Amino acid sequence: MIKDSIDEIVNDLKSKRDALSLAHQKLKSDSDDWNKGIIVLSLLTGGLESIKMKLNLNGAGWALVPILLSSVIAACSALIKFRDFPKRMETIINASGLITNILGKARNTKVITDELLHEYNDALTHLETSLYPDQRKVFLKQSHRNLIEIMRQEEKYYGLIVKVNNHEPIDLSDDSSDDSLKNNFTEHKEELDITEHGKPKLQPVIETTEEEPTTLDDPYKLKL
Numbered sequence: 618m619i620k621d622s623i624d625e626i627v628n629d630l631k632s633k634r635d636a637l638s639l640a641h642q643k644l645k646s647d648s649d650d651w652n653k654g655i656i657v658l659s660l661l662t663g664g665l666e667s668i669k670m671k672l673n674l675n676g677a678g679w680a681l682v683p684i685l686l687s688s689v690i691a692a693c694s695a696l697i698k699f700r701d702f703p704k705r706m707e708t709i710i711n712a713s714g715l716i717t718n719i720l721g722k723a724r725n726t727k728v729i730t731d732e733l734l735h736e737y738n739d740a741l742t743h744l745e746t747s748l749y750p751d752q753r754k755v756f757l758k759q760s761h762r763n764l765i766e767i768m769r770q771e772e773k774y775y776g777l778i779v780k781v782n783n784h785e786p787i788d789l790s791d792d793s794s795d796d797s798l799k800n801n802f803t804e805h806k807e808e809l810d811i812t813e814h815g816k817p818k819l820q821p822v823i824e825t826t827e828e829e830p831t832t833l834d835d836p837y838k839l840k841l
Contacts, residue, residue: 623723626737630720632764633744636756637713640748641706643756648702655693662686712743 620626662683669679719736726733748756780787 620737621729623726623729626729626733627720627723628764630716630723630737630740632757632760633740634713634716634720635760635763636753637709637716637744637747639756639759640752641709641713644702644706644709647700648697648706651693651697651702655690655697658686658690658693662690709747712747715743716740 620629665679665683665686668674669683719733719740722736723733744753777787
């Protein structure tokens with residue numbers, strides 16, 4: 618699709634940068650899961666060895682368990698090395714940094730120049746070489762949904778600001794934001810509302826006169 622305005626280029630660069638960030642997040646999560654598994658298996662192997670020594674478990678089955686766990690740990694380590702998580706994440710980080718740099722230039726430009734188009738094409742090339750086509754499809758789809766939701770929330774937010782400035786009532790019943798934030802706002806709504814219609818009603822003050830007891834020790838409180 619041909620981009621004919623700065624806004625289109627900016628939005629496209631944002632979506633592609635976010636797609637790379639999502640891909641990096643997925644790779645990091647997978648790498649962390651593999652490493653956590655290896656740590657757990659290593660601790661389990663060491664614990665079994667300690668139990669064997671304390672309880673003098675010399676059976677054939679107990680001797681095979683640590684060997685099997687060590688084999689699983691070695692297999693997991695080999696798979697992690699084969700998948701090469703650090704190199705893939707580094708590639709994505711470099712491409713994301715380049716796109717972020719081009720995005721900053723596009724935001725500071727009012728017209729489309731040949732230099733901007735050249736850098737925009739470079740950003741597309743880095744995206745295409747950083748992710749496989751099936752991965753680009755998944756992460757770009759998720760990135761587009763996120764951006765649309767962000768823009769929808771921003772539009773609703775600015776609309777609510779206009780209503781607040783005009784002292785109009787606000788309806789948050791269809792707000793999809795965090796429920797805890799909504800409940801907190803509802804609980805303190807009367808405290809935050811300082812307009813005339815939001816002032817709490819004051820209870821009438823009823824004066825009561827109670828006759829103070831008098832004693833002979835206090836000569837100033839004698840009954841007339």
